[in-house]
Amino acid sequence: MLEDRVDFVLEVGVAGSADARASAAAALLERLPGLSDHRCSTGCDHPFAEELAITEPAHLFEHLVLEIMSCAGSPRSVHGETRWRKGDDAFRVSVYDDDDAVCVGAARLALCMIDDAFAGRAVRDPRDAIERLRSLRAEPSRKRGVIDPARAAVLRYPATPEPGAHTMWT
Numbered sequence: 001m002l003e004d005r006v007d008f009v010l011e012v013g014v015a016g017s018a019d020a021r022a023s024a025a026a027a028l029l030e031r032l033p034g035l036s037d038h039r040c041s042t043g044c045d046h047p048f049a050e051e052l053a054i055t056e057p058a059h060l061f062e063h064l065v066l067e068i069m070s071c072a073g074s075p076r077s078v079h080g081e082t083r084w085r086k087g088d089d090a091f092r093v094s095v096y097d098d099d100d101a102v103c104v105g106a107a108r109l110a111l112c113m114i115d116d117a118f119a120g121r122a123v124r125d126p127r128d129a130i131e132r133l134r135s136l137r138a139e140p141s142r143k144r145g146v147i148d149p150a151r152a153a154v155l156r157y158p159a160t161p162e163p164g165a166h167t168m169w170t
């Protein structure tokens, strides 16, 4: 049972075009092919690669974090959820993780990769960073303390949802 949780608050920025999102998703999938095996437990009955191309970047971020954590040795049971926070113009992405330090490191790497993809740059190769994350992993006997996630993440590329709309993915 995973009892740790890290929350990320992602600010909503300017919408990317459908084409920009699709090519960003394709570039990210190329770097992290394990993403194509992901599933959402809510409202996603088409292949996940297609979902990635059309979903909000905050939800994309959630799945990148989970995939990077998995590559760095976390069990596949790590999971997350993405909620639109009414009135805040922000998404909250919660990750139920096995190691907070690895989770926050994965989030930083995910944001860099998303930034590359949406800026039209070549998406960085994550393999060295993933190996560094693996080495951060705390032994159970010296589990790290709480890390303040509020300083960890700002995402600038999501579309603007309908005002007041409730959106949630897992």
Ligand SMILES: [Zn+2]
Pocket (backbone or CB within 6 Å): 039, 040, 041, 059, 063, 169, 170
């Ligand atoms: Zn999902």
